[in-house]
Amino acid sequence: MDLVLDIRKKLGNFDVQVRFSTDCKRIGILGPSGSGKSMTLKMIAGIESPDDGKICFGERVLFDRKRRINMKPQKRKVGYLFQNYALFPNMTVEQNIGCGLKKQERKEVADRMIEKFHIGELRNRMPGMLSGGQQQRVALARIMAQSPDLILLDEPFSALDVYRKDQLQRQMEDFLSDYAGSVVLVSHDRDEIYRFCDELCVINEGHVDAFGETERIFRLPETETAARLTGCKNVIPVERMDAHRVLAAEWGVTFHFRTEVPQETRHIGIRAHDFLPVWGGQKENCIPVGIYRSAKLPFETKYYISPAEANGQEPVCWFIQRNRMEEILEKGMPDYLEVDEEKVMFLR
Amino acid sequence: MSEVEAILKNLDWSPLIISLKTGAVATAIAFFLGILIAGKLLHSGRTARSVLDGVLTLPLVLPPTVIGFFLLLLFSKRRPLGSFLYEEFGIRVVQSWLGCIIAAVVISFPLMYRNARSAFEQVDVNLIYAARTLGMSEISIFFRVIVPCAKPGILSGTILTFARAMGEYGATSMLAGNIPGRTATISQKVAMVMQDQDYLTAGIWVAVIVMISFGIIFLLNYVTMRKEHQIRKW
Numbered sequence: 177m178d179l180v181l182d183i184r185k186k187l188g189n190f191d192v193q194v195r196f197s198t199d200c201k202r203i204g205i206l207g208p209s210g211s212g213k214s215m216t217l218k219m220i221a222g223i224e225s226p227d228d229g230k231i232c233f234g235e236r237v238l239f240d241r242k243r244r245i246n247m248k249p250q251k252r253k254v255g256y257l258f259q260n261y262a263l264f265p266n267m268t269v270e271q272n273i274g275c276g277l278k279k280q281e282r283k284e285v286a287d288r289m290i291e292k293f294h295i296g297e298l299r300n301r302m303p304g305m306l307s308g309g310q311q312q313r314v315a316l317a318r319i320m321a322q323s324p325d326l327i328l329l330d331e332p333f334s335a336l337d338v339y340r341k342d343q344l345q346r347q348m349e350d351f352l353s354d355y356a357g358s359v360v361l362v363s364h365d366r367d368e369i370y371r372f373c374d375e376l377c378v379i380n381e382g383h384v385d386a387f388g389e390t391e392r393i394f395r396l397p398e399t400e401t402a403a404r405l406t407g408c409k410n411v412i413p414v415e416r417m418d419a420h421r422v423l424a425a426e427w428g429v430t431f432h433f434r435t436e437v438p439q440e441t442r443h444i445g446i447r448a449h450d451f452l453p454v455w456g457g458q459k460e461n462c463i464p465v466g467i468y469r470s471a472k473l474p475f476e477t478k479y480y481i482s483p484a485e486a487n488g489q490e491p492v493c494w495f496i497q498r499n500r501m502e503e504i505l506e507k508g509m510p511d512y513l514e515v516d517e518e519k520v521m522f523l524r
Numbered sequence: 525m526s527e528v529e530a531i532l533k534n535l536d537w538s539p540l541i542i543s544l545k546t547g548a549v550a551t552a553i554a555f556f557l558g559i560l561i562a563g564k565l566l567h568s569g570r571t572a573r574s575v576l577d578g579v580l581t582l583p584l585v586l587p588p589t590v591i592g593f594f595l596l597l598l599f600s601k602r603r604p605l606g607s608f609l610y611e612e613f614g615i616r617v618v619q620s621w622l623g624c625i626i627a628a629v630v631i632s633f634p635l636m637y638r639n640a641r642s643a644f645e646q647v648d649v650n651l652i653y654a655a656r657t658l659g660m661s662e663i664s665i666f667f668r669v670i671v672p673c674a675k676p677g678i679l680s681g682t683i684l685t686f687a688r689a690m691g692e693y694g695a696t697s698m699l700a701g702n703i704p705g706r707t708a709t710i711s712q713k714v715a716m717v718m719q720d721q722d723y724l725t726a727g728i729w730v731a732v733i734v735m736i737s738f739g740i741i742f743l744l745n746y747v748t749m750r751k752e753h754q755i756r757k758w
Contacts, residue, residue, distance in 0.1 A: 223653045249656040262654035266672035275668070276658030322658055 177234035183226035192382040204373030205362045212382040213362045217328045221256045222249035255319035255327040261311045263303035273318045289317040329361040378402045403445040409493040410446040426490040427483040445521040448495040453510035462512035538705045539713040547690030550628035558636030584634035588694025595699045623700030628689035636685040643677020687740045
């Protein structure tokens with residue numbers, strides 16, 4: 177079903193202005209903290225009202241300012257998974273699952289959900305006695321009991337440690353795999369988004385920065401924010417000199433390209449893994465290595481290198497995997513970092 | 525000691541009964557009023573809420589005699605409302621047990637209302653949002669989610685309300701008077717016997733009210749300690 181979103185709401189010192197429409201069933205919203213992505217989700221659910229615009233899902237108009245439609249959250253058939261799961265602490269697991277159902281169907285639907293989510297042994301427990309993973313299962317069961325057309329996931333894994341996060345993500349994948357409705361996941365974590373979402377909306381300071389297939393945006397982000405949020409560590413302002421050259425003043429380097437540099441290029445992005453170490457003579461598109469700092473991680477080493485001729489403060493961020501460290505240990509730090517022009521992303 | 529025994533033997537226990545009865549009935553009334561009004565005010569606008577909150581809290585900070593003045597202004601048989609109630613329904617507020625209850629309700633109501641309100645405000649707003657997206661009606665959310673989650677705060681409010689209602693003196697003596705066996709509460713009894721320098725009888729009543737009050741405070745601490753326990757678990 178199509179999700180059509182065109183909403184505006186004043187929030188603090190900026191306007192949240194989100195507009196996209198899609199028939200994709202797994203949609204991600206990626207943005208830094210405070211960019212308005214949670215607010216967007218709350219407006220879809222009807223917890224908050226937009227100042228202007230409209231929200232449609234399938235045939236149904238959930239909100240339309242012009243037609244004075246503002247459907248109550250109770251009627252929207254939209255499930256919302258909160259980061260802390262928001263289970264009612266005064267009700268048992270079974271009561272939590274059945275709380276929004278009519279009396280006649282309560283028992284039957286709750287039984288079905290309890291079986292589906294394998295929480296039979298938790299049936300009579302209070303939420304305070306459950307682990308995080310169990311709470312998430314109960315919260316999902318409670319949402320599914322309403323058979324919603326659309327499920328909203330609001331940073332569902334952000335407060336978890338790495339090990340538990342992966343566990344809960346697998347659990348979530350299992351439960352969503354046979355869900356026929358649409359899912360919108362909000363997160364500031366690119367891995368999460370990449371894992372769950374087929375289409376992606378990048379939001380920054382309340383505005384849609386990029387929208388499209390997740391895979392494409394990760395491979396070829398077109399904007400500075402999209403590049404940063406999809407994990408590109410080196411995003412620097414450049415000056416387009418002509419169709420084949422750009423000047424990166426921060427690094428004191430001029431890059432040459434055989435392909436044409438797009439007219440609107442204002443930044444370039446280079447992923448931290450994409451540099452090639454060069455010892456000896458300088459080639460084209462090489463950054464001279466100056467002073468550097470390093471940080472060792474379990475499976476890779478990070479270098480923060482100030483280019484020798486740089487006149488800016490922005491260091492070059494270079495990640496090198498452990499199995500390739502031997503070369504560095506043997507030959508010492510490279511003299512240059514070479515940039516393959518095919519790996520450079522042109523950004524607005 | 526024999527003096528105390530002699531007094532105890534002939535003591536009229538009616539002030540204890542009247543105090544407890546007044547406390548219980550006034551608390552029951554303040555309980556429902558406090559919860560409903562606190563719940564209503566959660567949804568009202570900021571200006572309305574500030575003004576109403578101020579008015580509803582005033583009885584807590586004003587001298588009880590000032591409340592007594594306003595209550596007499598309303599319910600005295602020489603005043604429109606008081607005479608209307610008496611002529612039409614035969615209801616007498618002044619110099620009656622009803623007066624005891626009305627005075628106690630007005631004086632103790634802010635304790636119930638304020639405790640309920642702050643308990644409601646501390647309920648995780650996501651719970652309410654979640655309940656809405658799950659299709660629960662607003663009334664159902666109030667009684668099945670908000671009130672149960674605010675239970676510890678409501679409970680401590682109820683206990684304080686009872687303690688305050690039971691010990692009310694100033695407004696009660698003005699509105700209900702001190703009629704033995706009908707409106708004479710323990711606090712009024714103490715004031716009366718002290719006028720005759722009867723330290724012994726006053727002391728007995730003081731002991732009774734200190735014991736009850738201590739029992740109430742103990743209960744309150746017990747309840748709030750259980751609340752902390754629950755929070756840690758949650």
